[in-house]
Amino acid sequence: MADTALQFATENHERFLEELKALLRIPSVSTLPEHKDDVRKAAEFVAAELKRIGMENVRLIETGGHPLVYADHLHAAGKPTVLTYGHYDVQPPDPLDEWVSPPFEPAERNGNLYARGAVDDKGQLWMQVKALESLLAAHGGKLPINVRFIAEGEEEVGGEGIAEFVAKHPEELKADVALVCDTEMFAPGLPTLCVGLRGMIYTEIEVKGARTDLHSGMYGGAAPNPFFALAQIIAQLKDAEGRILIPHFLDELQKPTADELKAWKALPFDEEHYRETEVGSTELTGEPGYSVLERTWARPTVEVHGMPGGFTGAGAKTVIPAKALAKVSMRLVPDMTPQKSFERFKDYVLSLAPKSVTVEVRLIHSGDAIVVSTDNPYVKAATDAMHEVFHKDTVFVRGGGSIPIVGDFVRHLKVPTILMGFGLPDDNLHAPNEKFNLANFRDGIQSIIRFVQNVAL
Amino acid sequence: MADTALQFATENHERFLEELKALLRIPSVSTLPEHKDDVRKAAEFVAAELKRIGMENVRLIETGGHPLVYADHLHAAGKPTVLTYGHYDVQPPDPLDEWVSPPFEPAERNGNLYARGAVDDKGQLWMQVKALESLLAAHGGKLPINVRFIAEGEEEVGGEGIAEFVAKHPEELKADVALVCDTEMFAPGLPTLCVGLRGMIYTEIEVKGARTDLHSGMYGGAAPNPFFALAQIIAQLKDAEGRILIPHFLDELQKPTADELKAWKALPFDEEHYRETEVGSTELTGEPGYSVLERTWARPTVEVHGMPGGFTGAGAKTVIPAKALAKVSMRLVPDMTPQKSFERFKDYVLSLAPKSVTVEVRLIHSGDAIVVSTDNPYVKAATDAMHEVFHKDTVFVRGGGSIPIVGDFVRHLKVPTILMGFGLPDDNLHAPNEKFNLANFRDGIQSIIRFVQNVAL
Numbered sequence: 001m002a003d004t005a006l007q008f009a010t011e012n013h014e015r016f017l018e019e020l021k022a023l024l025r026i027p028s029v030s031t032l033p034e035h036k037d038d039v040r041k042a043a044e045f046v047a048a049e050l051k052r053i054g055m056e057n058v059r060l061i062e063t064g065g066h067p068l069v070y071a072d073h074l075h076a077a078g079k080p081t082v083l084t085y086g087h088y089d090v091q092p093p094d095p096l097d098e099w100v101s102p103p104f105e106p107a108e109r110n111g112n113l114y115a116r117g118a119v120d121d122k123g124q125l126w127m128q129v130k131a132l133e134s135l136l137a138a139h140g141g142k143l144p145i146n147v148r149f150i151a152e153g154e155e156e157v158g159g160e161g162i163a164e165f166v167a168k169h170p171e172e173l174k175a176d177v178a179l180v181c182d183t184e185m186f187a188p189g190l191p192t193l194c195v196g197l198r199g200m201i202y203t204e205i206e207v208k209g210a211r212t213d214l215h216s217g218m219y220g221g222a223a224p225n226p227f228f229a230l231a232q233i234i235a236q237l238k239d240a241e242g243r244i245l246i247p248h249f250l251d252e253l254q255k256p257t258a259d260e261l262k263a264w265k266a267l268p269f270d271e272e273h274y275r276e277t278e279v280g281s282t283e284l285t286g287e288p289g290y291s292v293l294e295r296t297w298a299r300p301t302v303e304v305h306g307m308p309g310g311f312t313g314a315g316a317k318t319v320i321p322a323k324a325l326a327k328v329s330m331r332l333v334p335d336m337t338p339q340k341s342f343e344r345f346k347d348y349v350l351s352l353a354p355k356s357v358t359v360e361v362r363l364i365h366s367g368d369a370i371v372v373s374t375d376n377p378y379v380k381a382a383t384d385a386m387h388e389v390f391h392k393d394t395v396f397v398r399g400g401g402s403i404p405i406v407g408d409f410v411r412h413l414k415v416p417t418i419l420m421g422f423g424l425p426d427d428n429l430h431a432p433n434e435k436f437n438l439a440n441f442r443d444g445i446q447s448i449i450r451f452v453q454n455v456a457l
Numbered sequence: 458m459a460d461t462a463l464q465f466a467t468e469n470h471e472r473f474l475e476e477l478k479a480l481l482r483i484p485s486v487s488t489l490p491e492h493k494d495d496v497r498k499a500a501e502f503v504a505a506e507l508k509r510i511g512m513e514n515v516r517l518i519e520t521g522g523h524p525l526v527y528a529d530h531l532h533a534a535g536k537p538t539v540l541t542y543g544h545y546d547v548q549p550p551d552p553l554d555e556w557v558s559p560p561f562e563p564a565e566r567n568g569n570l571y572a573r574g575a576v577d578d579k580g581q582l583w584m585q586v587k588a589l590e591s592l593l594a595a596h597g598g599k600l601p602i603n604v605r606f607i608a609e610g611e612e613e614v615g616g617e618g619i620a621e622f623v624a625k626h627p628e629e630l631k632a633d634v635a636l637v638c639d640t641e642m643f644a645p646g647l648p649t650l651c652v653g654l655r656g657m658i659y660t661e662i663e664v665k666g667a668r669t670d671l672h673s674g675m676y677g678g679a680a681p682n683p684f685f686a687l688a689q690i691i692a693q694l695k696d697a698e699g700r701i702l703i704p705h706f707l708d709e710l711q712k713p714t715a716d717e718l719k720a721w722k723a724l725p726f727d728e729e730h731y732r733e734t735e736v737g738s739t740e741l742t743g744e745p746g747y748s749v750l751e752r753t754w755a756r757p758t759v760e761v762h763g764m765p766g767g768f769t770g771a772g773a774k775t776v777i778p779a780k781a782l783a784k785v786s787m788r789l790v791p792d793m794t795p796q797k798s799f800e801r802f803k804d805y806v807l808s809l810a811p812k813s814v815t816v817e818v819r820l821i822h823s824g825d826a827i828v829v830s831t832d833n834p835y836v837k838a839a840t841d842a843m844h845e846v847f848h849k850d851t852v853f854v855r856g857g858g859s860i861p862i863v864g865d866f867v868r869h870l871k872v873p874t875i876l877m878g879f880g881l882p883d884d885n886l887h888a889p890n891e892k893f894n895l896a897n898f899r900d901g902i903q904s905i906i907r908f909v910q911n912v913a914l
Contacts, residue, residue, distance in 0.1 A: 031772035092774055098669065157772055198674060202773045211737025212555065213888035216760040217655060217858025220788050221699075221752035222731075224742045227761035227783075231691035238685065240811065242678075278676075280668025283813040285681045295678035303673040304684035305776050306767030311784060315488035315614055316659045316821050317549055318786055318858075319762050319887050326684075327768060329775055331677050354697065356740040364773050401674025401775075430776050431670035 005138035005453075009130065009445050017113070017441070019049070020126045021106040023088070024115040030066055030089035030157045039066045039153045042088045042122075046129070046151055047071070053133040054141050055149060063161025066153030070172075073136075074146045080378075080455055081146035083175035083415070084132075085405060086125030086182060087155035090117035091430045098432035111438050118436035119423040124181040125151055127422065127441060131448035144456035148175055152405070155182075158202070158365025159404050166408045177378040178409045179451070181444070183421025186397050187268055188437070191386030191447075193379065194419035196297065196398035197406060199332035199369030201342045205230065205349055206360045208323040213310075216318040224356035226324035230307060233352045233359075234326060237302045242286045244302055246348045252335045256298045256398075264293045267395060278426055297398035300341075301331045331400065338366035367404025373416050378455065382418045385450035389443050401429075420447065462595035462910075466587065466902045474570070474898070476506070477583045478563040480545070481572040487523055487546035487614045496523045496610045499545045499579075503586070503608055504528070510590040511598050512606060520618025523610030527629075530593075531603045537835075537912055538603035540632035540872070541589075542862060543582030543639060544612035547574035548887045555889035568895050575893035576880040581638040582608055584879065584898060588905035601913035605632055609862070612639075615659070615822025616861050623865045634835040635866045636908065638901070640878025643854050644725055645894070648843030648904075650836065651876035653754065653855030654863060656789035656826030658799045662687065662806055663817045665780040670767075673775040681813035683781035687764060690809045690816075691783060694759045699743045701759055703805045709792045713755045713855075721750045724852060735883055754855035757798075758788045788857065795823035824861025833873045835912065842907035843877070846900050858886075877904065 009016070028042035029035040043060055046069045051058045055071035066089060074081070093103035093116045101107035103116035113123065128149070135143055150173060152162040166173060183194040209224035238244055256264075271292050275284050286295040295301075309324030311317035332341055346361040353359040374396065383394040399419070406417045422444035428434045466473070485499035486492040500517055503526045508515045512528035523546060531538070550560035550573045558564035560573035570580065585606070592600055607630060609619040623630060640651040666681035695701055713721075728749050732741050743752040752758075766781030768774035789798055803818040810816040831853065840851040856876070863874045879901035885891045 031774060032770060091776075092768070092770060094768070094770075095670070156774075200674070200775070202775070209738045212885060212890070213552070214736065215858060215887040216758070216762065216786060217657070217788060217856070218753065218882075218886060219736065220758035220760050220857060221743045221756055222741045222749045223736045224738050224740070225760055227764060228691065228695065231688040231761070232697070234685065234688035235692035240689070274679075279671065279680045281666050281681050281813055282815060283681070284679045285811070285813045286678045292679045296675065299678055301673070301677035303677050303682055303775075303777055304688070304767070305673065305774060305778070306769040307684060307764040307781075308769035310761070310763035311549065311551070312763040312765035312769070313489060313549060313551075316784070316786070317488060317613075317762060317887065318657070318659070318760075319548075320760055321763070324764075327773070329673060329773070331674060354742070356738055356742045358739060399674070400677060401672060425675075428669065429675060430672040430774065433669070 005134045005449050006446055008137045009134040009449060013442055016126070016130045020123060023122050023126060024106045024117055025104055027104045028089050028153065029092050030154050032092060039089055043067045043069050043153055046088050049129055050149060053129070054136045055132065061165060063165065065161050068162055068165060069151040071149040072147060073143050076143060076146050079145040080176040081148060081174065082452065082455060083148045083150065083173055083178045084128045085150055085178055085180045086128055087121045087152045088125060089153040089156050090120070090122065091156050095432060100433055108438070112435040113438055113441070114433055114435045116434055118434050119427045120429045120434065121155065121182045123436040123441055124422060124444065127444040127448055128181055131445050131452065134445065134449055135452055145452055148173055160365070162405055163408050166412045170412045173413055175413065175415055178413070178415055178417040180403060180406060180417055180419050181421055182403055183399055183419045184423030184425060184427065185421065186395050188424055189390060189392065191390045191392055191394040192421070193382060193394050193396055194399045194421060195374055195396050196371040197369065197403055198400050199336065199338060199367045200329055200402040201332065201338045201345070201366040202329040202364040203342065203345065204362045204364060205233065205326045205328055206323060206362070207357050209357045210320065210322050213322050214320045216320050219320055223320050224354065225320050226357055227310065227321070229354050229357045230324055230326050232354065233349055234304055236352055241288050244300060246344050249300065249341065249344050252337070253300070254334045256294070263396065267293070269293060296400040298333050300333055300336060302328065304328050331402070332369045334369045334371050336369060338368065342366065367402040368407035370407045370410060372406065372419065376416045378416060378418050381454035382420050382451050384454050385447050388450050389447045420451070462591045462906050463903055465594045466591040466906060470899055473583070473587045477580060480579050480583060481563045481574055482561055484561045485546050485610065486549050487611050489549060496546055500524045500526050500610055503545055503582070506586055507606060510586070511593045512589065518622060520622065522618050525619055525622060526608040528606040529604060530600050533600060533603045536602045537633040538605060538631065539909065539912060540605045540607065540630055540635045541585045542607055542635055542637045543585055544578045544609045545582060546610040546613050547577070547579065548613050552889060557890055565895070569892040570895055571890055571892045573891050575891050576884045577886045577891065578612065578639045580893040580898055581879060581901065584901040584905055585638055588902050588909065591902065591906055592909055602909055605630055617822070619862055620865050623869045627869045630870055632870065632872055635870070635872055635874040637860060637863060637874055637876050638878055639860055640856055640876045641880030641882060641884065642878065643852050645881055646847060646849065648847045648849055648851040650839060650851050650853055651856045651878065652831055652853050653828040654826065654860055655857050656793070656795060656824045657786055657859040658789065658795045658802070658823040659786040659821040660799065660802065661819045661821060662690065662783045662785060663780060663819070664814050666814045667777065667779050670779050671777045673777050676777055680777050681811065682777050683814055684767065684778070686811050686814045687781055687783050689811065690806055691761055693809050698745050701757060703801050706757065706798060706801050709794070710757070711791045713751070720853065724750070726750060753857040755790050757790055757793060759785065761785050788859070789826045791826045791828050793826060795825065799823065824859045825864035827864045827867060829863065829876065830873050835873060835875050838911035839875045839877050839908050841911050842904050845907050846904045877908065
């Protein structure tokens, strides 16, 4: 039986890939209102396929925003229940002119599939669907364990809908373990489980000066300029070397254990290679005294994502804008909380505001930082599965990004989460030319099939 | 004869206004490439009217950018030649959602005409055309003096074309005095001549960090963020109180004379009223120790107009942008030069750049600061003309804005310039809801007719 599911996946691989391309062609950008219908279209696409492959109780669950996709298959009495999670929404594709091929026209090049959402997370969500299809096909419409499937369409905008659903209806997602496929491998060919994730708060600072936009010739020297106020505020969020200056921001920070730091040091990581191939800047930045892995996994950050306002076209317009915004986010690590962190940030920003302007600080969304347990049989089922596919021992890493739902699974479902992901460090997540390695798409499906089979043992 | 020209203007006023509205409907935004054809259409509109009213040698003069409109009438032997100047291009209308009526659909409200370009400068240019029409109509197709008419379509983007034409072909604009209608009255009903203008340099600072946009979760703490670099740079351009920190920037600054400062103190100016009605901010900003008039007329400024880059849409995108820009301009006062000022600015900005990013500083355009002479008969012709219309003595002020062509007239034509303008301080130049007071449109035409008649005496 086992070989049949793996074999089914191998024999149907080209079709799986073509189906994924069809899903990637739907521009399900959750943050842009004009793509609302596309987001729903992607949800319906996933739901239709779940129905076709034989999953049961397939339905869209409406939320205040984009819908959830639910399905289950609960006929393996006495066997554990796995809750699989993925998301079908994607980041905006801009800047468009930096894409080699258009973001919503999937293109194969150099063993990769290029498209917005290829790896984050449509490709990894599709691995789950295709692993379930292979298992169902090989087992005559049955599964060796119980499975609940949930996918959301708001991961890139804070995941409010699923958070609310998990909090209100934990019994509908009752499971023994969650399987999240939305992370990456530490290096090509190196099976990886992610056991910690940074949390985040995403904020907007809005600064208002004059009542209306003013001519800088006539009013320059008398009217406040919101961009100067923002520059003064932002320049004081970190010192020149990257240390965060928000008072008490790090008070609850827990340092990684000595064992963890030792394991990270053993990972195949070359800082100069990382700078050259992944970042491409003249130098790296960050707090002195911490390695790159510590800085991106176990230290908080503050980032500015954009500063809308004023004149941003080509050429010259001599305006003193009435208002300007800064989109500022912070990554958090255990045991920092979004609530306390936002309050401290907000108080500090307001304390820095020049008197001539009014400043408002808004929380757009947030997610807890988490460290997941490795002390359960599902971790072994996962590492064994990946060893069978990759013939290597799994490394345990943390992730710098945030997957807020993992914290909700811990809090409301009281289940451990296996973060088994097949992205690669150079996959251009959230950036132009996002890609998914085609071999990893294939090996990911094989790994998930084997994980299910190992859980059934 | 004199009365006839004034009377012609009065009798035809409604038609003049309708014609102006037609000109305002052409969105001749010189800085936006998509409006290139509209800019030319506006030039052709002005040229056609000059031909119709009986001006001679009407032609468009091609430049590297938008065309100049030229016309003349040179049959008053022994009489002086006046060169009239205006511009038919306008600023971009954004932010569109703050306009009460659409920027290119002129609307009359409360005795004002609202539209982009209403006062800056189509309305004032049209006053010149209509004064000439009235004089030609009243004098049987003749003018009491010689007139050359020049209008440009690049004033809002630096005026390169006219600057080059004036430098290369001064003989084609040979005149005794220039009449520029592109400034404002100090207060309603108070005739005003502008005798000094700030110069400017408009620059872009471009900061590049990583090779491509990166995910702030994965790379936050290691990859440089261009917005932080820009914030650090901008925050160091001025101190918290508004003093410019660029080394040697003020070395050549000439302070206003004691007489000038005394006259400014006597002007009807209420700082609190100005803050409340014109600026509308909680406080004014600027260098301590200088009045608002000194700060906006006789002190340099640094302003940030926009910071394009990264994510500026609604919602959240967690990107560390590969690059970001700041559009920064500086107003200059005599005897600061654009060239020295830009070099000092550029050197200082580059000295502030963090090592992890690359910074480029570009000069987009510039204009000299000027102080114009009041020691000539044309100033008396202008003040007499305005006294006849407004029954008040003229005040001499400076302007905070830049009209680079005035410097070129001084340098290449060696003629004094009369800056006789009829805008008002609350006309929303370069901002939403730009307007032109309808009474000023009428009185401006009358003043120009009388000025021409006084010059002929």
